[in-house]
Amino acid sequence: MTDAQSDATDPDLFLASASPRRAELLERMGVRFRTVAQSVDEQIEPDETPEVFVIRLALEKARAGLSARPAGAGAPVLGADTAVVIDDEVLGKPADRDQALAMLDRLAGRSHRVLTGVALLDEDREVTRLSLSMVTLRELASAEKNAYWESGEPADKAGAYAIQGRGGVFIEQLEGSYSGVMGLPMFETHDLLAEFGIDYQSRWPAGQ
Numbered sequence: 001m002t003d004a005q006s007d008a009t010d011p012d013l014f015l016a017s018a019s020p021r022r023a024e025l026l027e028r029m030g031v032r033f034r035t036v037a038q039s040v041d042e043q044i045e046p047d048e049t050p051e052v053f054v055i056r057l058a059l060e061k062a063r064a065g066l067s068a069r070p071a072g073a074g075a076p077v078l079g080a081d082t083a084v085v086i087d088d089e090v091l092g093k094p095a096d097r098d099q100a101l102a103m104l105d106r107l108a109g110r111s112h113r114v115l116t117g118v119a120l121l122d123e124d125r126e127v128t129r130l131s132l133s134m135v136t137l138r139e140l141a142s143a144e145k146n147a148y149w150e151s152g153e154p155a156d157k158a159g160a161y162a163i164q165g166r167g168g169v170f171i172e173q174l175e176g177s178y179s180g181v182m183g184l185p186m187f188e189t190h191d192l193l194a195e196f197g198i199d200y201q202s203r204w205p206a207g208q
């Protein structure tokens with residue numbers, strides 16, 4: 001067992017997310033956390049910008065997590081939301097194969113933005129950060145788009161690809177934050193933890 005597993009008894013924070021990627025990135029940082037359930041409606045409001053949208057959802061997820069936190073727990077709650085944006089349209093997770101292939105068609109051979117909003121809060125305060133990246137996908141052959149869908153990877157990913165998985169072979173260029181595209185920007189998350197005075201780095205092991 002490492003120090004940073006999601007059953008930590010004295011957590012630095014509660015993670016309001018069901019995303020295994022977010023848990024993996026927090027573990028990589030060495031943050032001790034427990035996950036709490038959250039469920040929010042992920043619809044963009046008319047006239048809401050993608051930037052405002054991802055921050056709002058990160059806050060809503062964290063607030064929902066705060067209500068689900070065990071009684072007596074004092075650690076703050078972290079929420080995040082990732083959106084792929086092309087032609088000012090937000091692409092969420094594909095509902096089915098047709099949607100996934102349509103998203104990949106739209107993204108192939110072009111650049112798009114990936115926004116991740118992160119929020120850390122408790123009863124007394126809420127802090128947020130936004131991570132913005134530009135990703136360029138190369139042209140994709142239909143056979144590889146089909147094989148990619150069949151691999152199962154696109155199904156639960158915004159924009160129907162995963163930079164950290166097989167989808168990495170489609171990515172010609174990334175400007176910004178790899179961890180942000182993956183779902184939890186480590187730089188901005190560190191900033192939020194520092195604002196709450198959470199010194200997880202003092203537990204980094206020596207020589208590893």
Ligand SMILES: Cc1cn([C@H]2C[C@H](O)[C@@H](COP(=O)(O)OP(=O)(O)OP(=O)(O)O)O2)c(=O)[nH]c1=O
Pocket residue numbers: 016017018019021022042061080081082083084093114156157158159161162163164181182183
């Ligand atoms: C673009 C991209 C997205 N993603 C993932 C990150 C997020 O998990 C997902 C976007 O959906 P989100 O709604 O941000 O998150 P989620 O529903 O998976 O998890 P939760 O709301 O419980 O926190 O897409 C990747 O894993 N790799 C990528 O390259």
